[in-house]
Amino acid sequence: MKFRGFCVNVSFLWVEGMALFPFILLRHKHAGRFLLNHERIHLRQQLEMGIILFYIWYFAEYLVRLAQYRKHYLAYLHISFEREAYSHQADLEYLGRRRFWAFCRYI
Numbered sequence: 001m002k003f004r005g006f007c008v009n010v011s012f013l014w015v016e017g018m019a020l021f022p023f024i025l026l027r028h029k030h031a032g033r034f035l036l037n038h039e040r041i042h043l044r045q046q047l048e049m050g051i052i053l054f055y056i057w058y059f060a061e062y063l064v065r066l067a068q069y070r071k072h073y074l075a076y077l078h079i080s081f082e083r084e085a086y087s088h089q090a091d092l093e094y095l096g097r098r099r100f101w102a103f104c105r106y107i
Contacts, residue, residue: 003022003043003047004040005019005021005022005023005024005039005040005043006022006023006024007023007024007026007031007036008023008024008025008026009026009027009028009029010025010026010027011027011028013025013026013027015027016028016031016035017031017035017036017038017039018039019039019040019042019043019046021043021046021047021051022043024036024039024040024043033092034089034090035089037088037089037090037091037092037094037095038085038086038089039085040095041084041085041088041089041094041095041098042081042085044095044098045081045084045085045103048100048101049101054081057081058079058081061079061080061081062075062076062079065078065079080103080104080106080107081103081106083103083106084102084103084105084106087106
């Protein structure tokens with residue numbers, strides 16, 4: 001699948017980028033290719049799980065990680081979806097060979 005999402009500039013966004021299927025919300029008009037790839041990995045995750053289930057899982061895992069690490073940023077970095085996206089954001093060919101539910105390897 002080669003769906004790349006629709007990029008939308010949202011200057012008041014509190015993070016550099018956010019995937020909200022089918023959109024990639026970006027704080028700056030010219031996002032780097034690694035950031036775009038990171039967010040496209042999230043779009044694929046959302047398609048696989050279904051958008052609602054993705055966000056329920058994301059939030060639940062964040063709460064578990066927050067209890068585990070007691071710091072917001074560490075909790076965020078250890079969410080399985082983020083671990084997969086950060087691990088492969090520099091590999092621009094990753095989505096072409098990514099396996100279904102690949103994030104499960106990062107739980």
